Amino acid sequence: MSEGVLNVGDIAITSLSDGQLVFDQRITFPDTPLEHWEQYYDIFPEYFSKPYFYLNLGVFVMRSSGKTLVADTGFGPHGQMLGSDTPADLMNDFARKGIGTDEIGTVFLTHLHGDHVGWNTRPEELSKPTFENARYRVHRDDWEHFTSPEILDGDPIRSEAVKRSVIPLDEAGVLDLIEGETELAPGITAIHTPGHTPGHMSLLISSGRERALLIGDVLGSPMHVTDPDLTYWPDTDQELGKKTRHHLLDMAEREEMIVLGSHLSQPGWGTLVHWEGKRYWKGF
Ligand SMILES: [Zn+2]
Secondary structure (H helix, E strand, C coil): CCCCEEEECCEEEEEEEEEEEEECCCCCCCCCCHHHHHHHCCCCHHHEECCEEEEEEEEEEEEECCEEEEECCCCCCCCCECCECCCCCHHHHHHHCCCCHHHCCEEECCCCCHHHCCCCEECCEEEEECCCCCEEEEEHHHHHHHCCHHHHHHCHHHHHHHHHHCHHHHHCCCEEEECCCEEEECCEEEEECCCCCCCCEEEEEEECCEEEEECHHHCCCCHHHHCCCCCCCCCCCHHHHHHHHHHHHHHHHHCCCEEECCCCCCCCEEEEEEECCEEEEEEC
């Protein structure tokens, strides 16, 4: 296995990143005091610029039976996120890993928050899709939620990303709305996992005897595996977010799935383990 590539049976997954930023996690975990995170300093040293979080903006390219898809497109070169400068490194990472934007047949969007749609279109010409041969796929409930007047007219942070990076896809005729379980490539199936956003989706990845789950932002950090009930401010529906988190973690553990996430430590994949009565995500 080469570095930065995970093989799940015959499916090859390459980890890419739009870069990392440091931010004060009290923005996203407002009810959790900074001291709570100290117990994790030694377990996830790569996740802390003490006492703050390093946040990875993870992106995954998956190849299965001649089909190539990318899951999410980072934040892009659009100013600050969570009060921090953003590296906007994704296109450099595509080049470093020798993957052309023209190879991508499907852009799968777990959900429509700004740090998952940023490179959907070209920064120098925002009406043009970055992935010139791709269909872009997102759940209908996210499209309807994020293009509602409530968001477009009333929520400047969220609406900016939607207007800049999502609505142009619809205007270019490359956006497909999906509902329920949908196979995107052989062995790669999108499932509806609402809570973080109304139309949040995850990917079930299955080939031979191996299974993996791209969990998207159901996990806001690896610590969310151990602390699934912490209030996570970006979740649209807090209670449903917790329920979905428990449900997916239980399923992943039961079925011995590798768990991948947008904001887990690079390269972003690991297994679930138990240690001293608690459950942890363990990257590898
Ligand atoms: Zn995110």
